[in-house]
Amino acid sequence: MQGPAADCRHSTIRIVFMLDREEYIEQAYLFRSLAERITAGIAAQEALAAIGQEVLATSKLPMAIDYLVGELKLVGTLSTAMARMSHYFTAFQTFIMRQAEAEAGRFDIRTALAILEREAAYRGEAVTPQGLFFYRFECLSRNRLDYDHGLAAVAADDIFDAAWKTWIQMVSRQVGLIDLADLVAVRSPEYWRLEKRDAMLAGRTPPEPDRAILFGSKEGRIAWANRGKDPLFFFAALQRQLGYPAVPRVKPADPAAESPALLARRLERLEMRVKLLEEEGRGGIDLTRFDPKNFPRRADE
Secondary structure (H helix, E strand, O other): OOOOEEEOHHHOOEEEOOOOHHHHHHHHHHHHHHHHHHHOOOOHHHHHHHHHHHOOOOOOHHHHHHHHHHHHHHHOOOHHHHHHOOOOOOHHHHHHHHHHHOOOOOOOHHHHHHHHHHHHHHHOOOOOHHHHHHHHHHHHHHOOOOHHHHHHHHHOOOOOOHHHHHHHHHHHHHEOOEOHHHHHHOOOHHHHHHHHHHHHHOOOOOOOOOOOOOOOHHHHHHHHHOOOOOHHHHHHHHHHHHOOOOOOOOOOOOHHHOOHHHHHHHHHHHHHHHHHHHHHHOOOOOHHHHOHHHOOOOOOO
């Protein structure tokens, strides 16, 4: 585990335990490499086994990859293994992968891996609760994912303290009813600066903040300027002005750009599936031909 990070807002020191920076760097490499190899037509099990040999041996990722491969062979999913390794993978990472593996969903696995790669890279740098929240919220809105479960997974991260968790739960209940820019603005010093200015002009006693301040003045000014606008404009302004990470948008694969070798491999798989379906229709599949004991021996054995 990485050394504790201190959050000194309101003179309160909070200890946040995160993985070492090398773990996030290797996670980013894992997600990027897995997406590249899946796109190239390599089976996920084969890709993960190869990546497990490539990642930094001093990190904990090789052990995590071994568990992922085992779970993939057993049940065919990665999200179930990630959920069992909650000490290593966050609830949001598990949620993103589960959405990509859902049979009824339209969330592409390549998009999910790109999202996880960029988040891991950001967490390996100067991550902040504000930047991580905006990145994850934009992931949910751009890809039309479930807000209730998604924001619950967002709030489960240890980087968010009790005030953050309470606010995220409130956002989950009010999303779609109140603009996110309004919800952010009232949690910034900019909102209370304007309230005090108006109170002084009207001859009233300036009010004091009655809720936790979660964002800075810059986030507040950007939120105030984007009230009533498309939230994507709000996210884009935050990324331009404050350097927050942008959500990746993966281009759909172009079938015309695929190599002949990849197309031939897909045709072979389709032919094998058709043969298996035909055998099943004729009374069952002969499993003895898949038994290693029945494979012909080589001359050197």
